[in-house]
Amino acid sequence: METEVKKKNELWEWSKALLIAFGLAAIIRFFFFTPIVVDGESMMPTLEDGDRMIVNKIGYTVGEPDRYDIVVFHAPEEKDYIKRIIGLPGDHVAYKDDQLYINGEAVAEPYLDEYKIGISGTLTEDFTLEERIDQSTIPEGFVFVMGDNRRYSKDSRHIGLVPMDEIIGSTNFIFWPVGEAGVVR
Template sequence: MKLLKQLWSWTGTFLVALVFALLIGIFIIQPYKVDGHSMDPTLYDKERMYVSKLPHTFSYMPDYGDIVIIDSRVDRTRTFKDDILENPLFQLIVNTTDRAFFVKRVIGKPGDTLEFKNHKVYRNGQALDEPYLNEQMNYESTQKWVVPEGHVFVMGDNRNHSEDSRMIGYIPLDHVIGKKIF
């Protein structure tokens, strides 16, 4: 009987710890591993970082230049169920490797007009100073992008090898999963 009580105590402690770990990973902080070279030279393939989930939890608008994790599936609505199933603990259990999450830099916020000319990004008519870029951007377009309310425009630092808002479109604020903290 004493062994059964001890076993129950350990099980209860384990379950409480599991619930706390899930809550922290869903709402506060989460580890993330960079997959690919779209953020070179700022972040490298397989580099590990920690992401604050507070902007996602409280729907904060990220600042210009913030490095964020986005859900690139902009054609679908995100739910709380997504946040739970994308938690690293569940990912270990189900052993999935979903490539829908990208690491990008916030370039435009609601109301901004973005243009790509002279191998530079222009926000509201001003060329951006981007010291984090390793090479000149080879992309130019006559299109003007106006970021709609509740969305951001993101790009990778390796502009010539990045799938970003130029391809997938504006990112809804609820698809910004978190902000890099270290």
């Protein structure tokens, strides 16, 4: 009789532990971090199609986005996109001769150096913010995003500015495939 009560107690304790573990996992995934799979080649060579990453969902609730952050956001097509922030509120963005200009100053994009080596012509076509969104600066509450694979990326040049409240979070850690695991910039 005593062993039967002991078994029921042990079963109850294991059930509670599993329930707590699943509850904590759900809370962490819903509020703090979530996995995402890179779909497509718009962020190559930084990210490859099929890379699995962790999205930090709390970073922008306590801080502001920075230029060059890689973010995941809800796109107009009812799909989540992953792109790099190029322009912040108040910025004027332009490209000329494959060079990024923010507020009239040339800005380096070292994450594109590897990609520029093997191409002929320019990676990014010339444009100004006015040509893309009919505004001279990015308004408060919005960012301008671009994929690293500029020739094949559907980004702010096509879909317009991204509202900050549509950003799910930032990501810079690949966890799969294991051989590619690590922090990306």
